[in-house]
Amino acid sequence: MSVRTAVVTGASSGIGAATARRLAEGGTRVVLTARRAERIEALAKELTAAGHRAVARPLDVTDRAAVDAFAAELRGEGEVHVLVNNAGGALGTESVAEGDPADWRAMYEVNVLGVLNVTQALLPALTASGDGTVVVVSSTAGLDVYEGGGGYCAAKYGTHALTETLRLELCGQPVRVVEIAPGMVQTDEFALTRFRGDADKAAAVYQGVAEPLTAEDVAETIGWAVERPSHVNIDLLVVRPRAQAANRKVHRES
Template sequence: MSTVPTAVITGASSGIGAATARRLAAAGYRVVLTARRKDRIEALAAELTEAGHEAVPYALDVTDRAAVEALAASLDRYGPVRVLVNNAGGALGTEPVASADPADWRSMYEVNVLGVLHITQALLPALTASGDGTVVVLSSTAGLATYEGGGGYVAAKHGAHVIAETLRLELCGQPVRVIEIAPGMVKTEEFALTRYRGDQDKAAAVYAGVAEPLTADDVADTVTWAVTRPPHVNIDLLVVRPRAQASNYKVHRES
């Protein structure tokens, strides 16, 4: 069995997930790429393999408990599972609480909260058995403070934040670190577009006048830095924002 450590990344088909896979692969991990879009993760795995890295694509919906458990069972063939990056998530809609669609809230809760719960529970035995495991939760500054029109997403990301905080308490004394990375404004190809249901103009307006929002690679660099600290060092919570953003609602925009 290989001694190359394995890192499992959810939501690896694009954005922060794909960028994190590239960074962790370069740092010496075998990366297991999970996402619903099989074609995307297969293309990324081929890219990484061509570059000399070990990459395994695995089509997965993190809200499907049976599928998550099947993934966990399949990892036995590899070396130690050292890292889990809970990146799968997303926002849907900006309606106020008074008129929000409960189906949107349920969808966000399923992926941002229960998805994290499913795969963390499934992989925790292997992470613990490795003797040096790390659980990363990609939350958001939305998990730390609220804003108008963000009720459903904010509630879900608060849930992800609480999972990380509680798990860290419960695992105290075990060989598993729990790291939470909470990004602020990150410009990716899909996040805002999905939130605004494909409306290109509304998605673009989120970043209007902001010269340098964070990129997916900025966040991936942060994740990789936290993961590769010495085993006794735990980065409990790291908030990362662009310089132009002071809070969820205070952003410097150039005219």
């Protein structure tokens, strides 16, 4: 059986890096993409040294010309079987009344148009493989709103709508469309970026929560979904820590 190839966006840290490791350890050749070239190059070197197949391709998913060039390059390297749309992020916690439109635009660009760009560019190759899978890492923020999350929720609702629509439109084609919607995940950068580098505010998000999800927890979920038999599609899988019953219901220990 030929080696399967997976493209992972946002692979420089957090869920993306953990997913790349998980898929590589399962025998998949992984193509690591992110804006930070040094990060993905180091990860590719780590995986290669461990005997896995990995290559780094610096990429900004919001740059359509760069995405198209990346897809053209991949066509010369063989089949593409899996796309993990992981690149995304949140900026700010201001109310709708006070939110900066530039932040909203930036979140929409990466969380929605970034997914659109890479999916459109790689869909012909995924279809041609005869057994393609598109994974979209969305968020529970795209299923239920909360105060201070207007911009991020709006973007992730867009991600969710794109994914659901794509699944309908590809019905009958040899491509699965999987949505993984994580809840509270503690990674090195997500909350820190959202709070614009304020480490205290970022830490407060997880304060008192005994065991928030880790990037590896989500990566294992993605790997499990991708590795189901070809006829099995995991339409939408919500994964939260036990301490989180809903976006606004979290158990915190004193």
